[in-house]
Structure formats: structure tokens, C-alpha cells
Amino acid sequence: MPHAGRSARREGPTLESVHVALLELQDFRSYRAAEITFDPGISVLRGRNGEGKTNLAEAIGYLAAQNSHRVATDAPLVRHGAARAILRGGVVRADRRALLEIEINPGKANRARLNRSPLPRARELLGILRTVLFAPEDLALVKGDPGERRRFLDELLTARAPRFAGVRADYDRVLKQRNALLKSAAAHRRPPGAEMLATLEVWDTHLAKAGAELLAARLDLTAALRPLAAKAYAAVAQPGGDAPDAADAVDAVETVETVDGASPGTDGTGATGPWIADLTYRSSLEGVELSTDRGKLADALREGMERARRQELDRGVSLVGPHRDELSLTLAGLPTRGYASQGESWSFALALRLAAFELLRADGDDPVLILDDVFAELDAGRRRRLAGLVAPAEQVIITAAVPDDVPVELSGAAYDVAGGAVTRVR
Amino acid sequence: MYEGVVQNLIDELGRLPGVGPKSAQRIAFHLLAADPADVSRLTEALKEVKDKVRFCRTCGNVAEAEECRVCRDARRDPHVICVVEEPKDVVAIEKTREFRGRYHVLGGAISPIEGVGPEDLRIKELMTRLADGTITELILATDPNLEGEATATYLARLVKPMGITVTRLASGLPVGGDLEYADEVTLGRAFEGRRLLDV
Numbered sequence: 001m002p003h004a005g006r007s008a009r010r011e012g013p014t015l016e017s018v019h020v021a022l023l024e025l026q027d028f029r030s031y032r033a034a035e036i037t038f039d040p041g042i043s044v045l046r047g048r049n050g051e052g053k054t055n056l057a058e059a060i061g062y063l064a065a066q067n068s069h070r071v072a073t074d075a076p077l078v079r080h081g082a083a084r085a086i087l088r089g090g091v092v093r094a095d096r097r098a099l100l101e102i103e104i105n106p107g108k109a110n111r112a113r114l115n116r117s118p119l120p121r122a123r124e125l126l127g128i129l130r131t132v133l134f135a136p137e138d139l140a141l142v143k144g145d146p147g148e149r150r151r152f153l154d155e156l157l158t159a160r161a162p163r164f165a166g167v168r169a170d171y172d173r174v175l176k177q178r179n180a181l182l183k184s185a186a187a188h189r190r191p192p193g194a195e196m197l198a199t200l201e202v203w204d205t206h207l208a209k210a211g212a213e214l215l216a217a218r219l220d221l222t223a224a225l226r227p228l229a230a231k232a233y234a235a236v237a238q239p240g241g242d243a244p245d246a247a248d249a250v251d252a253v254e255t256v257e258t259v260d261g262a263s264p265g266t267d268g269t270g271a272t273g274p275w276i277a278d279l280t281y282r283s284s285l286e287g288v289e290l291s292t293d294r295g296k297l298a299d300a301l302r303e304g305m306e307r308a309r310r311q312e313l314d315r316g317v318s319l320v321g322p323h324r325d326e327l328s329l330t331l332a333g334l335p336t337r338g339y340a341s342q343g344e345s346w347s348f349a350l351a352l353r354l355a356a357f358e359l360l361r362a363d364g365d366d367p368v369l370i371l372d373d374v375f376a377e378l379d380a381g382r383r384r385r386l387a388g389l390v391a392p393a394e395q396v397i398i399t400a401a402v403p404d405d406v407p408v409e410l411s412g413a414a415y416d417v418a419g420g421a422v423t424r425v426r
Numbered sequence: 427m428y429e430g431v432v433q434n435l436i437d438e439l440g441r442l443p444g445v446g447p448k449s450a451q452r453i454a455f456h457l458l459a460a461d462p463a464d465v466s467r468l469t470e471a472l473k474e475v476k477d478k479v480r481f482c483r484t485c486g487n488v489a490e491a492e493e494c495r496v497c498r499d500a501r502r503d504p505h506v507i508c509v510v511e512e513p514k515d516v517v518a519i520e521k522t523r524e525f526r527g528r529y530h531v532l533g534g535a536i537s538p539i540e541g542v543g544p545e546d547l548r549i550k551e552l553m554t555r556l557a558d559g560t561i562t563e564l565i566l567a568t569d570p571n572l573e574g575e576a577t578a579t580y581l582a583r584l585v586k587p588m589g590i591t592v593t594r595l596a597s598g599l600p601v602g603g604d605l606e607y608a609d610e611v612t613l614g615r616a617f618e619g620r621r622l623l624d625v
Contacts, residue, residue: 121609163610173572180538199536199544202580206572 042412
């Protein structure tokens with residue numbers, strides 16, 4: 001009973017165990033219909049490329065976050081020729097079972113049911129199942145443009161507090177309106193009239209209000225992630241040393257902080273190895289002291305917009321606000337973009353996901369870990385250390401094209417994925 | 427596809443708001459089967475609405491004369507104006523029988539995406555009404571969505587310097603509902619707009 005051993009080892013009284021017990025797909029991606037049952041602990045989905053392993057990982061991720069880690073729109077999620085896709089997930093949380101159902105209607109609002117009762121908004125399903133998904137696409141978290149990292153922060157915010165899905169949507173809506181106004185002003189190519197400026201100021205106010213809420217949350221989140229990411233990076237990247245359990249890693253960070261009051265990476269007390277990873281939130285408000293007081297942030301954003309007024313009117317886009325911000329990543333003080341090697345970039349991407357996992361776990365329930373084809377991307381050392389870090393999770397679902405890529409520490413239930421069917425083999 | 431005339435009717439009905447192709451077809455066949463007298467009453471009503479109904483020159487509400495019923499009614503409080511987006515909002519507020527002032531219908535809300543700016547709304551007319559000093563309070567009753575809020579902010583900034591009290595309808599929990607069924611945004615708003623309880 002490896003599972004019981006794991007739970008007993010690190011559980012505080014508040015940690016609720018959560019796992020996916022059932023996954024049902026209907027017209028989702030390549031699947032006409034499929035049903036899979038899972039146990040807590042480790043499950044490995046094996047199959048050749050193109051057989052639909054990732055589709056299963058994606059389906060579980062969608063049940064949790066209502067977005068795909070692969071595509072921005074829902075249309076590709078529906079099997080070609082079908083009008084809608086349906087996902088069902090049986091989630092067991094502290095021995096209580098919940099049935100989550102989502103009907104994906106591309107171009108229209110999704111519909112959701114919880115335990116067979118329809119919900120007024122699909123969004124209300126968020127937060128019941130929480131997942132952290134590792135995928136080959138994660139390399140873009142480090143190497144890609146700032147939008148990837150903003151999305152990482154916002155998705156984590158939503159996983160922690162589902163109301164941020166609404167905050168984010170409000171912000172995007174204000175931004176769209178404001179950009180439309182700026183664009184029409186830029187198109188006229190003459191100095192904007194008083195009426196235009198007065199209208200713009202109204203949108204400034206609303207963008208600042210919505211932006212301040214998002215910004216404050218992102219600043220808080222970055223502060224919480226920083227020590228966790230540094231610790232996780234050291235655990236994944238540090239050669240030789242046996243990987244500490246991620247849960248122990250948190251304790252270690254807390255100890256460090258009570259001793260010298262600084263987070264690793266910036267304390268300068270000899271901690272300058274190449275594995276010192278750090279995160280900094282860079283706001284589009286340059287040179288402004290950022291507090292997490294929403295009123296002050298809103299004022300700062302409004303002033304920022306006033307300063308950028310001329311430029312914004314010339315270019316016809318909003319240049320100030322959280323949509324222009326960056327989560328900058330550094331290794332031993334150097335920016336990862338341009339300096340980090342492929343291996344270091346991978347370690348950092350994993351560290352961000354592991355930090356997200358630790359943070360969600362600190363909120364009181366165990367997120368389900370999904371490792372979609374990541375071991376193929378890693379060298380033997382990183383594979384082994386990652387395996388050591390994720391093995392204690394309540395549930396780990398792994399996909400692999402080459403079963404030998406999966407470290408022995410992560411052997412568990414095995415499933416074969418082939419020809420649109422999933423069969424449990426062990 | 428149906429015979430020309432029937433299809434024309436379905437197409438025309440399908441252009442109405444809230445009527446999809448299936449509903450359009452259903453209405454069309456209902457009309458085909460209906461009593462000729464009923465149908466002619468409908469066509470008469472349609473013709474009349476275009477011929478007779480005008481917009482009130484004062485407030486922009488639908489009217490059958492130069493001015494609407496509310497603006498002609500001398501018993502209404504001439505010191506308070508309630509600003510709404512559409513004539514249907516006037517009807518909604520009238521049903522409450524709470525409000526005894528007059529209205530001003532903007533004809534929409536500011537929405538740059540749809541190309542609607544303040545100059546496309548009846549704001550100039552509102553400012554003219556406010557200019558003579560009889561108005562003491564302006565109640566902003568635009569929709570509680572982003573565009574409605576933006577329009578309210580715009581008007582408040584314009585009117586406040588004139589020394590007129592500007593108020594905004596409260597938004598929050600529905601009466602008779604359960605707290606647990608309110609969505610986070612509504613509940614959040616209700617918290618923001620909480621008030622002292624007089625006992």
C-alpha cells in the first residue's frame with residue numbers, strides 16, 4: 001500500500017486528499033467515447049505518439065481549469081464532425097464523491113453540472129478539482145514571451161481563488177473597450193477633442209480599478225511563489241545531491257527565512273550557485289513603488305496612463321497595465337532569456353510548476369499532478385529528481401510514449417492507449 | 427427552403443432580436459394558420475408603431491405626441507431626473523411606482539467597440555435640461571455592466587461640477603434570494619455598497 005504510506009508521512013490535519021477516480025470523454029478530441037477509472041497514487045498512460053495520451057491529460061486539466069494547455073480556443077477540443085464535447089470527472093475528496101460534467105460548446109457558453117444538477121455558470125465548477133499540469137509546452141514559460149508567464153500567474157490565481165476568472169475577464173473587457181477608443185482616435189490622425197479625452201479618462205478609471213485588483217493579486221502571488229520556486233529549482237537542478245521532498249523543501253525555506261529574514265537568491269550569504277533561481281514581478285509602471293494596496297495601485301495606474309497619454313494616442317493601444325507586465329526569471333542574477341541553457345530552462349519551468357503545486361497544497365488540498373510527456377524532455381538526473389519530488393503527491397497521472405523514460409520511482413498502475421481506447425494493464 | 431413568400435417571412439422574423447431560425451419558422455407557420463383578422467390586427471399594429479410613435483423631444487422616451495406621458499404629467503417632481511439607457515428601462519422603473527421624478531433616455535451606453543461615443547447618446551439634450559437650475563438630483567440608472575458603469579462615470583464627471591447631486595442605483599443582492607446563491611461579483615458589490623443599519 002504505497003499510497004497509505006505516502007499520506008501518513010506528511011499530512012497535516014488540514015490537508016484534504018483529492019483524486020480523480022473516473023474520467024469520461026464524449027466527442028473530445030480523437031475520442032468518440034472513452035471511460036477510464038483511476039486509483040490514488042501513480043497512473044501511467046502509455047502509447048505511441050498520436051494515440052491520444054495527451055488528450056486525456058488535457059481533459060483532466062480542462063475539468064479543473066476550463067482551459068486547455070495546448071490551445072487558446074475550444075473548437076479543436078471537439079471531435080471533428082461533432083457539435084459538442086462532453087467531459088465527466090468523478091472526483092473523490094476526503095471520501096466524498098463529486099461528479100463534474102462540462103459540455104464544451106465552441107463559440108457558445110459551456111454548460112456545467114455538478115452531481116447532475118445544472119449550474120448557472122460553468123465557472124462555478126472551478127476549484128472543485130485542482131490540477132498542476134507539466135507539459136512539453138512549459139518550456140515556453142521560460143523561453144517564451146511575457147504573455148506565457150502572465151498566463152501562468154493568472155491561471156494559478158484562478159486555481160487558488162476562482163473569482164479571479166471574473167476579475168481577469170472584467171479587465172480584458174475594459175482593455176478591449178479602451179483599445180477600441182484609442183484605435184479610433186489614432187485613426188483620425190488629428191489632436192483628440194475634449195470629449196474624446198473625457199471619455200478616455202472614464203476608461204482610465206475603469207482600467208485602473210480592474211487593473212489594480214489583478215496587479216495586487218499578482219504581486220501577492222509572486223511574493224508567495226518566490227521562495228518555493230527557488231527551493232524547487234535547487235531540488236531539480238542541483239546535481240548530485242539527493243532531491244529533498246518538496247514538502248520538506250517548504251519547511252527548509254521557512255527555516256531560512258526565520259533565520260535571516262531574506263529569501264534565497266537575494267540574501268547574498270554565499271547562496272550564489274548557478275541554481276539560485278529568482279522571480280521578480282516587473283510592472284509597466286516603471287519607477288513606481290508597488291504596494292499591494294489596491295487604492296494606491298489604482299492611483300498609480302491612472303497616473304501612469306496620464307503620462308503615457310500621448311504615446312497611447314499615437315499608437316492606438318493601451319501601454320500601461322497588468323497586460324504589459326512581466327514576471328522576470330533570473331538564475332544567479334542573470335536573466336534566463338538569453339543566458340540559461342536548455343537544461344536550466346527546463347529546470348526552471350519544472351520549478352515554477354512545482355512551486356505552484358506547493359502553493360496550492362498549502363491552501364489545504366492536494367492538487368492532482370499531471371505529467372504530460374515531460375520525461376522525454378529531461379536528462380536522467382532531472383528525471384530522477386523530478387520523480388522524487390512528485391512521487392509523494394496524492395495522485396500523479398503520467399503520459400509517456402516510451403515507458404522506459406518514466407523513472408522506476410514512478411511505477412504504478414499502467415494503461416495502454418491505442419486506437420481510441422484505453423485499457424488498464426496493471 | 428420554402429416557397430418564396432413564406433421564406434421571406436421567415437427571413438424577416440429571423441432578423442428580430444432573440445428570434446433564431448427555428449423560432450422564426452414556428453412563428454411563420456403560426457401566422458399562416460392564424461385567423462386573418464388576428465394577422466391584420468398585427469400588421470396594423472406594426473404599421474401604427476412606425477407611423478405614430480415618436481420620441482419625446484424632452485426625454486427621448488417613446489411618445490405618441492411631442493412629449494411623452496411622464497414629461498406631460500404635471501404631478502411629477504421636476505427636480506429629479508433619472509437617466510436610463512433605453513425606453514424599456516423607463517417601463518421597468520415605472521412599474522416600481524417608487525420614482526416620482528422625470529426621465530432621460532440616452533439611447534444606449536458608451537461602447538467604443540460598437541463605435542458608440544458620448545456624442546452618439548442624448549447627452550447634449552440632458553445638459554440643456556440641467557442648465558436652468560431646476561434639477562437638484564440626477565439618478566444614474568444605466569445598466570450595471572461595464573458599458574453602463576462607464577457611461578455613469580462619464581456623466582457623473584460632467585455633471586458634478588454643476589453642483590447637482592449625482593446618485594447611482596445600488597447594486598447588490600436580489601430581494602427574497604438566498605445569500606449562498608449570489609455569484610461572487612454580486613456579493614462583492616453588495617459588500618462594497620453595505621450601509622449602516624438604523625435601529
